[in-house]
Amino acid sequence: MKTQPLDATVRPPGSKSLTNRALLCAALAPGTSTLTGVLFADDTRAMMGVVAALGATVEADEQRRTVVVHGGGRPAPGAVVDARQSGTTSRFVLPAAGLFDSRTVVDGSAQLRARPFGPVFEAMREAGAKVEEHGATGYLPAAVSGPMRGGVVHVSGHVSSQFLSGLLMAGPLMRDGLRVSLTSELVSVPYVEMTTAVMEAFGVRVEGLTVAPGGYRPCDYAVEPDASAASYLLGAAVIAGGRVTVEGLGTGSTQGDVRFADVLERMGARVSRTATSITVESTGTLHGVDVDMADISDTAQTLAAVAVFADSPTRVTGIDFIRRKETDRIAAVVTELRRAGIEATEDEDGFTVHPGSPRPTSFHTYEDHRMAMSLALIGLRVPGIEILDPGCVAKTYPDFFADLENLGA
């Protein structure tokens, strides 16, 4: 629990989403790419292992947060890849593996095996891949082989944007290029914009959802700090009081989750932004908000923790799809807030949190890093808060608890 107002400047670790896109594009680009500011965490180690299995050579220097990738290889026949718990790794590697004529088996943790894959399997078949589903229909593990010729493929957008991002990234290596037609409304839109931005850095032009054939060029790519990780640090300022500046993220960011600061501003925090920094300062006033978080859903749990300390209820909408992430995040966040005596409800496409005084409790985290990081923020104001299985933060932010502690230094 913090007793002093915070006054901290911090650089969050590298973006998971940018790291995993850059690793894949580098692996598909013949030649050498150097990635800096890379996130070293379970999800990105999963992608490093997977791109190595696709035939890239990966030289990782964790101290320097740098990875050199020699791309343009091909997978060994019968390769088996483990995407661990990583949605991005698995959804991105499937279409990439389907570019090759050899057979690659893609699998992951029990948690990942429970997450949906049907839309990407179907789209890959439409592009010419063979996909064998070894588990339940629409789930991992799956064996894929190509080559995919490409052309027009259809995919849904309402379950996850990662299907679309994965297909687009494989597009430049398809004989006929790729034109994706969405069959339902797209969630997490900023992540698709991020995909096209990284592809463009690697020499590929994306027009709408159309990619011409032609392949990638290697490049030196600087990964921004992670905007979802930043949400906890900025949320800490309004919960504990004081001021937190995150460096390396700002108005020029390619990550949608920087908009979490806009939500805090609407609630009453003072926010200032430059091209490369965001500062959130508590004003002592915190109102509840009604907010659609379909574009920035990884910060919905952070908002749930902040909302406990507002002076009116907060209603989050547009996020029914987060029931299919690491856990059912709507049910999990409501269950845990209620465990602490906070009134919270599951709604049709989101949740509502009523302000209150949480009682000391041990929060369950459901093997979901974002449950652990969000609920830990409550402990900045309330003594006796315990986070069960805190190690689950290793998925995207291994140093989270140290960074949170350092905010109060």
Ligand SMILES: O=C(O)C1=C[C@@H](OP(=O)(O)O)[C@@H](O)[C@H](O)C1
């Ligand atoms: O493309 C990406 O990097 C991501 C997209 C989002 O997933 P959905 O598109 O499944 O919402 C997000 O939740 C995830 O953490 C990262």
Ligand SMILES: C=C(OP(=O)(O)O)C(=O)O
């Ligand atoms: C949903 C997440 O990750 P992924 O889908 O990449 O496993 C997340 O990091 O919150």
